[in-house]
Amino acid sequence: MTGRILISLALLVLAGPANSQNLAELPAKCRVAEQLVERDFALPRVLRAIAAKRLDILVLGAGSSLLPGANGIKNAYPARLQIALAEKLPGVAVKVTTDVQARRTAAEMMKTLGPALAAAKPALMVWQTGTVDAMQAIDLDQFSAALGHGINIAHSAGADVVLINAQFSPRTESMIALGTYAENMRWVALQQEVPLFDRFSIMKLWADLGTFDLYSATKKLDIAERVHDCIGRLLADLVVESAKPDEPHAESGR
Amino acid sequence: MIKVSTERDLRLDLFRGIALWLIFLDHIPSNAVSWITIRNYGFSDATEIFVFISGYTAAFVYGRAMSEHGFIVASARVLKRAWQIYIAHVFLFAIYLAEIAYVAHSFDNPLYTEEMGVLDFLKNPEVTIFQALILKFKPVNMDVLPLYIVLLFWFPPVLWLLLRAPSIALVASATLYALMWQFEWNIPAYPQGEWVFNPFAWQLLFVFGAWCALGGAQRLARWLNSPVVFGLAVAYLLFAFGIAMTWYFPRLAVFVPKFVGEAIYPIDKTNLDVLRILHFLSLAVITLWFVPRDWPLLRSRVSWPAIVCGQHSLETFCLGVFLAFAGHFVFTEVSNRLLTHIIVSVSGIAIMVAAAALVSWYKRMERQGPGPRPPSIKPGYAGGDA
Numbered sequence: 001m002t003g004r005i006l007i008s009l010a011l012l013v014l015a016g017p018a019n020s021q022n023l024a025e026l027p028a029k030c031r032v033a034e035q036l037v038e039r040d041f042a043l044p045r046v047l048r049a050i051a052a053k054r055l056d057i058l059v060l061g062a063g064s065s066l067l068p069g070a071n072g073i074k075n076a077y078p079a080r081l082q083i084a085l086a087e088k089l090p091g092v093a094v095k096v097t098t099d100v101q102a103r104r105t106a107a108e109m110m111k112t113l114g115p116a117l118a119a120a121k122p123a124l125m126v127w128q129t130g131t132v133d134a135m136q137a138i139d140l141d142q143f144s145a146a147l148g149h150g151i152n153i154a155h156s157a158g159a160d161v162v163l164i165n166a167q168f169s170p171r172t173e174s175m176i177a178l179g180t181y182a183e184n185m186r187w188v189a190l191q192q193e194v195p196l197f198d199r200f201s202i203m204k205l206w207a208d209l210g211t212f213d214l215y216s217a218t219k220k221l222d223i224a225e226r227v228h229d230c231i232g233r234l235l236a237d238l239v240v241e242s243a244k245p246d247e248p249h250a251e252s253g254r
Numbered sequence: 255m256i257k258v259s260t261e262r263d264l265r266l267d268l269f270r271g272i273a274l275w276l277i278f279l280d281h282i283p284s285n286a287v288s289w290i291t292i293r294n295y296g297f298s299d300a301t302e303i304f305v306f307i308s309g310y311t312a313a314f315v316y317g318r319a320m321s322e323h324g325f326i327v328a329s330a331r332v333l334k335r336a337w338q339i340y341i342a343h344v345f346l347f348a349i350y351l352a353e354i355a356y357v358a359h360s361f362d363n364p365l366y367t368e369e370m371g372v373l374d375f376l377k378n379p380e381v382t383i384f385q386a387l388i389l390k391f392k393p394v395n396m397d398v399l400p401l402y403i404v405l406l407f408w409f410p411p412v413l414w415l416l417l418r419a420p421s422i423a424l425v426a427s428a429t430l431y432a433l434m435w436q437f438e439w440n441i442p443a444y445p446q447g448e449w450v451f452n453p454f455a456w457q458l459l460f461v462f463g464a465w466c467a468l469g470g471a472q473r474l475a476r477w478l479n480s481p482v483v484f485g486l487a488v489a490y491l492l493f494a495f496g497i498a499m500t501w502y503f504p505r506l507a508v509f510v511p512k513f514v515g516e517a518i519y520p521i522d523k524t525n526l527d528v529l530r531i532l533h534f535l536s537l538a539v540i541t542l543w544f545v546p547r548d549w550p551l552l553r554s555r556v557s558w559p560a561i562v563c564g565q566h567s568l569e570t571f572c573l574g575v576f577l578a579f580a581g582h583f584v585f586t587e588v589s590n591r592l593l594t595h596i597i598v599s600v601s602g603i604a605i606m607v608a609a610a611a612l613v614s615w616y617k618r619m620e621r622q623g624p625g626p627r628p629p630s631i632k633p634g635y636a637g638g639d640a
Contacts, residue, residue: 063368102368135372137447169369171361173283174582176372177394187519215586217361224365
């Protein structure tokens with residue numbers, strides 16, 4: 001994973017700034033991680049929903065989809081995703097609902113998944129998971145199985161899926177094997193042919209470049225809010241890019 | 255009964271020393287220098303090298319003890335070694351606890367509310383510490399020593415069989431490996447899950463190493479010198495390298511046929527995936543091809559730092575785990591720049607070499623003892639541990 005980030009650093013230097021049409025819309029801070037937003041698989045149901053001018057999204061997640069404080073909900077990435085998507089998709093009614101609760105493993109999220117999907121009827125389920133599984137050292141096979149199960153449930157409920165892996169958390173790195181679970185999600189995503197939003201690598205790149213100081217011991221919310229804002233925007237890029245019609249997505253390499 | 259060769263193969267110490275350095279580099283989270291380690295270019299990593307060579311040297315040292323002094327004496331020595339490793343593991347756990355307690359006390363960030371939950375176990379230390387003492391609770395990166403303890407604990411009867419019927423011992427080990435895959439055997443861990451290094455799986459590499467030490471290597475010589483085997487090993491390493499590149503350039507993944515991806519993933523480290531064994535064996539074949547037993551550089555100063563680390567592997571390994579904690583601490587508390595990563599990595603290895611040299615000196619001194627005494631170790635046995 002380190003290698004992947006070093007390579008993106010190298011690409012960043014080589015490619016220079018002017019190789020994406022999204023640049024203008026992204027704040028400079030988020031922009032550096034753009035190389036890591038891969039558009040690997042299509043989102044046909046989202047494409048149809050955009051064509052029908054109504055895009056409902058369900059964010060299924062645990063504690064790292066939340067921010068504390070009175071404005072926590074407004075500033076966390078699910079709400080930022082809704083705003084970013086609404087900007088990128090004028091004329092489309094975008095609505096993000098959440099099923100977010102701290103300290104849940106992938107398997108535990110399965111319990112409320114059915115009712116949540118039935119209530120939201122989303123075209124897309126954004127599924128953030130992997131942190132609590134890593135903390136509890138859940139068996140990797142069980143973790144993968146839970147992911148596959150959840151993706152199948154979402155697909156049969158008519159929703160595309162985007163997976164989000166764990167946050168990069170430098171202070172707790174020697175205590176939680178987040179990287180293993182984040183990589184495992186990449187394999188599951190490849191196998192199930194769903195896009196992965198590689199939050200782990202993106203935040204690691206931010207930390208390496210000094211974009212955001214993820215090491216600081218602060219009670220203040222400003223950095224956390226900006227991180228969530230960037231994640232919301234980059235996620236919106238991924239959704240819109242993956243749902244573009246008539247472009248063979250495999251050949252979109254640089 | 256098989257006769258154990260008396261000449262210690264310095265290549266073992268060299269490559270075990272290098273493996274210990276790589277394990278240290280890989281154990282510092284987010285270490286940029288770990289980019290150079292072999293796990294990034296194929297399926298296996300330094301753990302395979304370490305376990306294989308540990309099996310080899312265990313058979314080499316205790317095999318001779320068992321031939322000369324019998325089962326009881328050799329078993330007692332093996333178990334004493336397992337006990338030393340247990341003590342080392344508990345010592346490392348104490349250091350780990352100190353680090354965790356510090357982080358829990360000093361770190362607070364609203365972005366990481368969820369992640370800080372990992373410190374909850376400090377709320378009930380009586381359970382956690384007990385579970386750590388019975389080797390069920392093993393913090394991140396502290397899984398190798400418990401594996402080693404279990405492998406040594408089993409080793410006396412395995413060695414006994416290896417000395418009498420090596421082929422049967424190896425087949426038994428492979429059968430256990432196969433049964434583990436069939437019935438998903440592993441040892442439970444705390445708070446849940448199972449051992450990260452499944453002893454039922456990793457014993458295969460340990461026993462294979464021991465088998466090689468007790469004459470197996472000679473029996474394999476015909477194969478090892480065959481250009482066909484060499485070619486296959488090169489081809490397999492290239493294949494693994496190609497797959498590894500798709501991890502860094504996901505766009506290359508389109509060149510991997512779907513059935514290949516389905517066949518190889520996930521590459522299971524816990525249960526020592528067959529792909530990992532093959533990768534290790536290919537590396538070994540190529541290494542043996544280029545590094546003969548009488549390789550001149552083995553006796554030169556260039557190889558000495560790695561060899562001395564490899565000869566005192568337990569001390570070096572434990573120090574490496576501790577230095578990895580300390581290195582991570584430097585990254586978080588002092589500086590996270592690339593230069594810091596390089597300085598921490600290089601000085602960590604330098605400290606490991608210095609400590610190994612010190613241990614070596616102590617052992618030489620203790621062997622000389624207070625008065626004249628016949629040397630208990632034969633010449634040619636380069637003063638290393640199992």
